[in-house]
Amino acid sequence: MTTTVIRQERGANLLLRAVYFLVFGLWFSAIWASIAWVLCVTIIGLPFGLWMLNRLPQVTTLRPQRGDLLLTASGELQRIGVPQLNLLLRALWFVLVGWWLSALWMAAAWALCAVIIGLPVGFWMFDRVPAVVTLGRS
Numbered sequence: 001m002t003t004t005v006i007r008q009e010r011g012a013n014l015l016l017r018a019v020y021f022l023v024f025g026l027w028f029s030a031i032w033a034s035i036a037w038v039l040c041v042t043i044i045g046l047p048f049g050l051w052m053l054n055r056l057p058q059v060t061t062l063r064p065q066r067g068d069l070l071l072t073a074s075g076e077l078q079r080i081g082v083p084q085l086n087l088l089l090r091a092l093w094f095v096l097v098g099w100w101l102s103a104l105w106m107a108a109a110w111a112l113c114a115v116i117i118g119l120p121v122g123f124w125m126f127d128r129v130p131a132v133v134t135l136g137r138s
Contacts, residue, residue: 012062012064016062017061017062017063020061020062021060021061021062025059025060025061025062026060026113026114028059029056029059029060029110029113029126030110032052032056032059033053033056033106033110033129035049035052036049036050036052036053036056037049037053037102037103037106039052040053040094040099040102040133041099050130050133050134050136053102053129053130053133054130054136054138056126056129057123057126057127060113060123060126061123082137082138083137084136084137085135085137089135090134090135090136091134093134093135094133094134098132098133098134098135099133101132102129102132102133105125105128105129105132106125106126106129108125109121109122109123109125109126109129110122112125113126
């Protein structure tokens, strides 16, 4: 019995993503991140705010969302999920640290993206925003 893991990646080519980032992504990602953060802090808007934060790399650079699929011996495709930490621990983190640290983290990431030399670190930081807010794993 063998299983195969398929990495799912599709999206625009690098040149298109670079042009998008320079023309639209940089300024729009600041608006997107700000709205997402405000939604997260309202608690009622938390699910939608987290949804927006999870899509921040896509909004910034059109980076495709990645996912792994498992192809079983019987031919079924199953999405592989990453195990998450205890919900109580994540909620406590959000209340005590995540809400304010995420604002500083996103501001620093955006500032790094605004200067060419900081782009790699800024993009890396944007990818880690859900973990900073709620210790979410991706």
